[in-house]
Amino acid sequence: MKSIHTGAIAVMLMWALCYPLIKLSLPYAPVMITAFLRAVTAGSVLIAIALLINRRFPNTIRIWVYIAIIGFSGTGLGLWGMFYAGKLLNPGFATVLTNTQPLIAGVLGWYVLNEKLGKIPLTGTVVGFIGIIIISTNTLFDTGETVLQGILYVFLASTGVAISNVLLKKIAGQVDVFIAMGLQLLFGSIPLAFLAFNTSHFSLLDWQLNYTLILLSLALVGTALPYVTWFWLMHRTSLYKLNVYNFLTPVFGLYLGLNFFSETLTELQWLGAGLIIVAILLVTATNGGIKTES
Secondary structure (H helix, E strand, O other): OHHHHHHHHHHHHHHHHHHHHHHHHOOOOOHHHHHHHHHHHHHHHHHHHHHHOOOOOOOOHHHHHHHHHHHHHHHHHHHHHHHHHHHHOOHHHHHHHHOOHHHHHHHHHHHHOOOOOOHHHHHHHHHHHHHHHHHOOOOOOOOOOOHHHHHHHHHHHHHHHHHHHHHHHHHOOOOOHHHHHHHHHHHHHHHHHHHHHHHOOHHHOOOOHHHHHHHHHHHHHHHHHHHHHHHHHHOOOOHHHHHHHHHHHHHHHHHHHHHHOOOOOOHHHHHHHHHHHHHHHHHHOOOOOOOOOO
């Protein structure tokens, strides 16, 4: 149980690191080019590792189809929607909408995975979402004319990630973790490549050592490692218990902003962070859904 908590928190911290890394990459390359390179680099590294340690590729069409859908929905649609929404919405509003993903996944998991949320986990999930709203309250209503389009992008991204999480849960334990994550990242890089080539010019890419280090950090620390860890955790606990940890990502983002970008936190944001901690304790306090490690 302790390893699950530690692994989930580590994944959220690694994903939170992506936001400042993306910000640091902007002077060197258009954002969609970085998104494409991030996915294809991470996927290629994971497949290379799988080949080196002689892991087997899926031998059924069903698993291949699942992995392709996971890649197109979670990596392709997810990254596309999030990156584009970032241009149209203020950070607070985008954060709140993005964190509807655990709620969407909870509903899908209820029907697809037969994971029934009891009163305490459901309460915890709602408390966590309220914490997200409070954290983002300073910029929540600072919207422009493009807000409706931005909302659409975020909900597409959140739905894509939720669908991929549910499908990942269905195939957990049926396919090698390096193969599954590597292939889904490569599948997901296909629509990202199309968008990168059609919306950006690769001549704008200023490939310096700094950009290489940022890209490798995004691909390996921000993508490959957390994806593998997340899939490993999927085989050991319920999806709704893992998804509540997603609420930690903006909390870690606030911490990084406070310590590395000289940002300040308000009393309301501290309150929101506290509610998120309470939410995680509520959801993970129940004993159901944990599998014994083999």
